[in-house]
Amino acid sequence: MGCCDTKGLLSIKDAIQTMLADVSPIKISQNLPIETALGYVLAEDIRSPIDVPPFNNSAMDGYAVRRQDLAECDTLPLAGKAFAGQPFDGEWPEKTCVRIMTGAPVPSGCDAVIMQEKTESTADGIHFLTTKVKAQDNIRPQGDDLRQNEIVFPAGTRLTVRDLPLLASLGIRQVPVFRKPRVAIFSTGDELKPVGEPLKAGEIYDSNRYAIRPMLEKFGCEVIDLGIIPDDQTQLTETFEKAQSLADVVITSGGVSVGEADYTKNILESLGQINFWKIAIKPGKPFAFGKLNHSLFCGLPGNPVSAAVTLYVLVQPMLAKLAGHTQWQAPAQMQAVSKISFKKSPGRADYQRGIFSIENGQLVVDNAGNQSSGAFRAMSAANCFVVLEQERGSVEAGEMVTIEPFNPALY
Incomplete structure (x- = not known):
């Protein structure tokens, strides 16, 4: 044509x-429990009701220290232990350390956590193989991920599998959706x-x-x-x-x-x-x-x-x-080298079915099979459309073409 x-x-x-x-x-709109809200579009902004994390906590299994104590002595007696859900809440004497696990709240006054791989246990206490420690090393500060009242998802966001655990981690039970x-x-x-x-x-x-x-x-x-x-x-x-x-x-x-x-x-x-x-x-x-x-x-x-x-x-x-899905984006397009020729006449944009891959660091695309509009086998085999522009003619092998990898609607 x-x-x-x-x-x-x-x-x-x-x-x-x-x-x-x-x-x-x-x-x-309606309010739905998060376990049934997958695929719905948010009718309102969702704001975090809490800081995330809600307290300063350890990013490593190791030992909570005061850097000043460590600067004066490379071996510190153990004053106690802190676990996730079981914080150290006793008195913390000077020039001692606290055994701490990942996710546990750091004791008041702690300004660094040293991972256990950089320590060894001795009769006198915990010996630190390095005493040069940066302030707040291996400590996740309160609100580092989200601050209370910060927008987590704007209105118009369609909830995905990745979003529901985040809502649950904030203690959000229900969400307003269209x-x-x-x-x-x-x-x-x-x-x-x-x-x-x-x-x-x-x-x-x-x-x-x-x-x-x-x-x-x-x-x-x-x-x-x-x-x-x-x-x-x-x-x-x-x-x-x-x-x-x-x-x-x-x-x-x-x-x-x-x-x-x-x-x-x-x-x-x-x-x-x-x-x-x-x-x-x-x-x-x-x-x-x-x-x-x-x-x-x-x-x-x-x-x-x-x-x-x-x-x-x-x-x-x-x-x-x-649906009110204001965050929706058209499928991404990118350039690839055509491994074969594609037949086309100018006049209509042509969505041919292709298979893209990476060869020697270069994005390439091949024909997925019979391009007839009645032949679905190539559609089943494809992972992208080869989008040939409206006024473009046939494509020879080696030419650059636009490809559009399938979005989740076709998987």
Whole structure:
């Protein structure tokens, strides 16, 4: 396809901007226990209720000392012990040391901890192999990680597995979060059959929902799966009406091309409006976006790779805004040397499936296999998209290309 064949196609950037302009973040919030808050977006700033650590503590197993004592004598009698949860709270005589374990509070007056590897036990006490010690050596000061009332996570942060232990370490039991976006999905087409049923001539399995549903869940959405709907205008209309009554967004797979049995456009015109219909992206040109009376609408192409690519590239940022996920970032892109040639015609940005690696310190990328929009095997094998710019032509081996490693939505 050449440039002359892409007149009227919306660029990816303009398509995303148009979609974002029509989205208002969900403002309904609730308080959830942290054990059920994974994947939710914070509705308010989370501030630390305590200093972390809450007291000066030892970073090593060793001996708490006063540097002045050590400057006068390299062997100090043992005055006691300090363990995590069992601090030394007795009187600490001058020119003595305290055995201390990692995490234990340092005794009052201690200005250094010497690791046990730099000591040896003698009849006269603990002999220190070095007496040149820096102030606060091996001591974690109170509030070194977080200060009381410091913002830990700003509003708009989506909680990850890494975040929950931090909240627990602060004693935070519940967090205010926004309601997750509700997304209703269904596939359209007489040729589609559920997985597990025998196929008749001309039929194929509906594989798209097996990518769409988990991707949406990884985006942080609540998914309402309405199954497979045949190419029947009455059934499709009823399903659209049901979907928009249940969800913030309705996402279909198939039915957005120009075939005689593609009723989606007519239904949308009767139930809402279409903002745009075709995008300068490959695979995935027949992607539709619009509004129903009570929800947003995204129509994904029917080919499995096209559906996954458009959901990932175009719908993901829209859903992030809807969820109130202000900390969301587009997948990172970087430059790599192409190990092989990639076929491409100018006119559409091309998201080919690739496998990147590092060879001799250089980032390189190879073809993941068949690049047909109906062949999902290469998508399964890939770990990145090779993003070929809209007006770029074919790529020869050895040229630099832009790659976009998959983010967690595709793992």
